[in-house]
Amino acid sequence: MSAVNAxxxxxxxxxxxxxxxxxxxxCGPIVYWAASLLFIFVSIFPLLxxxxxxxxxxxxxxxxxxxxxxxxxxxxxxxxxxxPFAQNLLNSLLVAGSVVTLSLVLxxxxxxxxxxxxxxxxxxxxMLILSxxxxxxxxxxxxxxxxxxxxxxxxxxxxxxxxxxxxxxPFTVWVLVTFMRQLPKELEEAAAMDxxxxxxxxxxxxxxxxxxxxVATGLLAFIAAWNEFLFALTFTLSTEARTVPVAxxxxxxxxxxxxxxxKIMAASVIVTLPxxxxxxxxxxxxxxxxxxxxxxx
Amino acid sequence: MSRIELxxxxxxxxxxxxxxxxxxxxxxxxxxxxxxxxGCGKSTLLRLLAGLEDPSAGEIEIDGxxxxxxxxxxxxxxxxxxxxxxxxxxxxxxxxAFGLQHRKLPSDEIERRIxxxxxxxxxxxxxxxxPRELSGGQRQRVAIARAIxxxxxxxLFDEPLSNLDAALRVHTRLEIARLHRALGSxxxxxxxxxxxxxxxxxxxxxxxxxxxxxxxxxxxxQAGPPLDLYHHPxxxxxxxxIGSPAMNFVDAxxxxxxxxxxxxxxxxxxCAARLSxxxxxxxxxxxxxxxxEHVVLGQGPQRARVSHVERLGELSxxxxxxxxxxxxxxxxxxxxxxxxxELLAFDFPAQVMHLFRSDGVAQARGAACTATRSGRVKSxxxxxx
Numbered sequence: 001m002s003a004v005n006a007x008x009x010x011x012x013x014x015x016x017x018x019x020x021x022x023x024x025x026x027c028g029p030i031v032y033w034a035a036s037l038l039f040i041f042v043s044i045f046p047l048l049x050x051x052x053x054x055x056x057x058x059x060x061x062x063x064x065x066x067x068x069x070x071x072x073x074x075x076x077x078x079x080x081x082x083x084p085f086a087q088n089l090l091n092s093l094l095v096a097g098s099v100v101t102l103s104l105v106l107x108x109x110x111x112x113x114x115x116x117x118x119x120x121x122x123x124x125x126x127m128l129i130l131s132x133x134x135x136x137x138x139x140x141x142x143x144x145x146x147x148x149x150x151x152x153x154x155x156x157x158x159x160x161x162x163x164x165x166x167x168x169x170p171f172t173v174w175v176l177v178t179f180m181r182q183l184p185k186e187l188e189e190a191a192a193m194d195x196x197x198x199x200x201x202x203x204x205x206x207x208x209x210x211x212x213x214x215v216a217t218g219l220l221a222f223i224a225a226w227n228e229f230l231f232a233l234t235f236t237l238s239t240e241a242r243t244v245p246v247a248x249x250x251x252x253x254x255x256x257x258x259x260x261x262x263k264i265m266a267a268s269v270i271v272t273l274p275x276x277x278x279x280x281x282x283x284x285x286x287x288x289x290x291x292x293x294x295x296x297x
Numbered sequence: 298m299s300r301i302e303l304x305x306x307x308x309x310x311x312x313x314x315x316x317x318x319x320x321x322x323x324x325x326x327x328x329x330x331x332x333x334x335x336g337c338g339k340s341t342l343l344r345l346l347a348g349l350e351d352p353s354a355g356e357i358e359i360d361g362x363x364x365x366x367x368x369x370x371x372x373x374x375x376x377x378x379x380x381x382x383x384x385x386x387x388x389x390x391x392x393x394a395f396g397l398q399h400r401k402l403p404s405d406e407i408e409r410r411i412x413x414x415x416x417x418x419x420x421x422x423x424x425x426x427x428p429r430e431l432s433g434g435q436r437q438r439v440a441i442a443r444a445i446x447x448x449x450x451x452x453l454f455d456e457p458l459s460n461l462d463a464a465l466r467v468h469t470r471l472e473i474a475r476l477h478r479a480l481g482s483x484x485x486x487x488x489x490x491x492x493x494x495x496x497x498x499x500x501x502x503x504x505x506x507x508x509x510x511x512x513x514x515x516x517x518x519q520a521g522p523p524l525d526l527y528h529h530p531x532x533x534x535x536x537x538x539i540g541s542p543a544m545n546f547v548d549a550x551x552x553x554x555x556x557x558x559x560x561x562x563x564x565x566x567x568c569a570a571r572l573s574x575x576x577x578x579x580x581x582x583x584x585x586x587x588x589x590e591h592v593v594l595g596q597g598p599q600r601a602r603v604s605h606v607e608r609l610g611e612l613s614x615x616x617x618x619x620x621x622x623x624x625x626x627x628x629x630x631x632x633x634x635x636x637x638x639e640l641l642a643f644d645f646p647a648q649v650m651h652l653f654r655s656d657g658v659a660q661a662r663g664a665a666c667t668a669t670r671s672g673r674v675k676s677x678x679x680x681x682x
Contacts (some may be wrong), residue, residue: 097664186382194396194447195370204395208386 047272054265060275061261075266079251085267087240088247092271094225095157095243099164099225100218106165107172107217108210114173114200115180116188126177133170140166148235155237163231167220179213180206215282223275244271300325300430301346301484306355308341314508315341317516319355321486322423328477330487333505334538338516339488340455342505344398346486347376347453360450375444376453379460381436382430388607389439392426393446407446417479418472420466434465438514441476452480455485457612458494474498492539496523506534533657536586542614544651545592545626547585557663559652561585566599570650573661577654586651589614592628594635597644601626608633617643 048066055071056063063069079085113119116124144163153159183206191201207214229245236242242250248267253260301323307451310318315338323329331339344350345357348369357364365371383392397407417422420440428436437457444452457473458466474497475484489495495502504526506518518538519531528538536544549563552573561568561583568585577583594615601617604625613633616625628643635641651658 018405128494184380186380187384189347190376190378190382190384192349192369193347193366193376193588194399196396196399200399205384294455 002292010257026187027129042108050265052071053261054269055262075262076270077265078272079267083247083251085270087243088242088244089270091157091241092245093274095164095232096162096222096225097159098161100222102161103165103168103172103221104214104218104235106207107169107176107203108207108214110173111176111180111210112206114177123182126174129170129173131201132166137167141230141234144231145234154235155241157237157241160225160228160232160243163235164228165223167224167228171224172221175217176210176213179210183209219278220284223280226271226275300359300360301357301486302356304356304490306342306345306352306357307457308338308345308350309353311587315516316345316513317508318510319515320514321520323486323501324480325484327466327499328485328498329503330489330495330499330501331503331505332489332492332538333518335504337507339490339505342516343376343455343486343488346372346451348372349376349531357550365372368470372451373449374451374453375447375449376455377437377440377444377455377457381440381460383436383439383443385428388425388427389420389431392428392439393443395445396447399618410446410448410662411442414445417445417476418442428538431468433461434469437461437469438472441473444477445480447459450483452483452485454485455490456490458489459492467614470494470497492541496527499523502526502539504535510582529662530651530659532659533584533586533653536653536659540588542629544588545624546653547587547619547622547626549583549585551579551581551583553579558647559660560615561652566619568645568650569647570652570660571647571663572650572652573663576659577660580644584653584655585646586653589627589647589648591642592602592626593628593646594628594632595642597642599645600640600641601643603635603637603639603641606635606637611613612664615641617641 052066054069054075055068056072057072148154148159190206227245232243232246251260251263303319303321306319332340333339361374381415390525393411394407420442458469502523503520504518505516508514519535521528526535526539547560547563552560554577556627559570559574603615603617604618607614613630615628615630615635619626
């Protein structure tokens with residue numbers, strides 16, 4: 001009897017010893033770091049290649065070395081001198097900025113209605129908004145073109161703002177509705193006791209609380225508008241009205257028979273930098289906002 | 298002045314009746330407490346007054362103005378929420394000023410009101426803090442201050458102490474009582490499930506009972522001054538709810554009736570009760586009620602065995618096994634040396650007895666019954682010859 005107990009006991013202790021031992025598996029960190037490096041390499045490599053190419057010229061473009069033998073900034077200056085690239089950048093900034101502002105303001109108000117007001121057909125309307133984002137861009141392209149022409153906005157930045165809202169609004173509305181529903185109901189009632197109107201409630205009480213969510217969705221909306229190509233290509237004609245994705249695609253050489261890869265890559269790098277900067281700046285804000293527990297109070 | 302009148306107020310949520318046919322009048326300066334078990338609709342009643350819910354039927358008047366369709370801000374009421382509902386992104390000062398700025402009050406008036414509230418609630422050092430930097434008690438005081446600066450005619454409190462720990466609760470309870478005295482003319486309506494809060498704060502208690510789906514039942518079980526509810530409960534529900542620990546109930550049958558005297562037989566134990574015999578017939582099944590603090594231990598003709606003792610220090614809760622009763626009889630005793638299993642003499646003084654008919658309605662007790670105090674009453678046992 002006691003022997004059995006002793007055997008059971010030792011089995012139990014050996015199990016107990018085995019459990020943390022497995023966690024101290026010696027190859028663990030190596031596998032972890034190898035996998036991480038592989039992952040980082042795969043995701044960074046195309047970017048690195050673009051960066052490397054942007055510093056090359058002539059026949060060096062066609063050698064696959066990552067480190068350019070004779071690095072040059074000629075591509076970067078060429079991008080700005082041979083076409084109104086600064087203007088294109090400004091256009092992109094204007095379009096993306098307006099799209100973000102408009103879609104956040106609109107979707108914040110929509111989120112209050114969808115999240116807090118009971119009305120008939122609320123679920124159906126929400127699904128309709130979502131389904132708008134399911135259509136491929138090409139499907140709405142011709143209809144959108146008619147709309148843009150009817151609004152007399154062809155070849156203006158306004159056309160792009162309107163068109164890009166179709167892409168960003170469904171997403172921002174849905175995200176903000178979700179966050180809006182998590183805000184305590186008492187806050188709205190306290191505001192009602194204070195005699196606050198709907199707009200003040202939404203913009204002075206809810207908006208500061210939804211700030212982290214707004215930064216995150218706004219960032220994604222900015223990226224979507226910044227990189228949007230098809231609408232920008234279709235609804236603008238003149239070089240001065242182009243946004244950068246179109247401008248980059250239409251960079252050509254004087255002869256027209258070769259692709260200026262160096263300049264294209266230089267332009268791509270320039271276009272990517274603002275996005276990287278935005279993410280770096282706002283990522284801290286997002287994390288800070290979330291960890292502050294703004295909603296719980 | 299700010300009299301609140303409710304006439305025939307009912308509230309349904311879909312098909313579920315929550316409040317039924319409430320007639321109530323709250324005088325200016327009165328501290329009125331809505332109390333009741335969870336699900337009795339006391340918070341809903343408060344929200345009807347605030348204007349956060351619309352009544353399904355009936356009229357609500359504040360200060361002679363029908364407010365049924367007035368938005369909360371135009372009812373001249375201020376509410377303190379259970380969860381405080383402070384604006385998390387605003388400082389304490391901004392929290393108080395927000396509503397006033399919205400009403401376009403001049404800024405010196407706003408500052409004057411805030412300074413008053415800050416003085417009353419001792420918030421000086423907290424003005425620039427955000428709610429998340431405050432303790433629960435501090436948040437509660439800010440929530441009250443936010444109500445004060447509006448200078449409402451009626452304060453509405455929705456379980457304001459339930460998120461505080463026990464010590465702070467007692468402290469804040471005192472502060473609210475002090476505040477009520479300081480503000481004088483403003484009425485306060487206070488919702489709680491805690492009867493100690495109700496008993497200590499209220500000028501008048503409105504005890505609500507859950508409807509449990511019954512549409513015809515009245516919501517108000519009894520309304521009156523706290524001691525009225527304690528000494529003269531209108532029915533068994535009120536008797537069981539008011540008082541802690543709860544009143545003991547013993548099933549019995551009416552044995553004989555006298556003038557202001559009823560003798561009932563509880564499984565062979567004869568108990569006399571000094572109360573109106575009107576409407577009772579011998580042999581009728583009734584329920585006897587006696588509060589734990591009124592049971593006299595250590596003397597009297599009855600004997601019972603102690604089944605359990607809870608020693609609280611200042612007194613002990615003694616549980617006695619009664620023959621033929623499913624639940625033990627609870628008595629309070631100042632002694633702390635009573636042992637489990639002990640055979641103890643006890644006594645039910647006739648002046649402190651309550652009697653409820655089978656429909657739960659209490660027999661009227663004489664005014665003298667309010668004067669009795671536990672332990673002091675003479676044994677009034679009915680001795681059969």
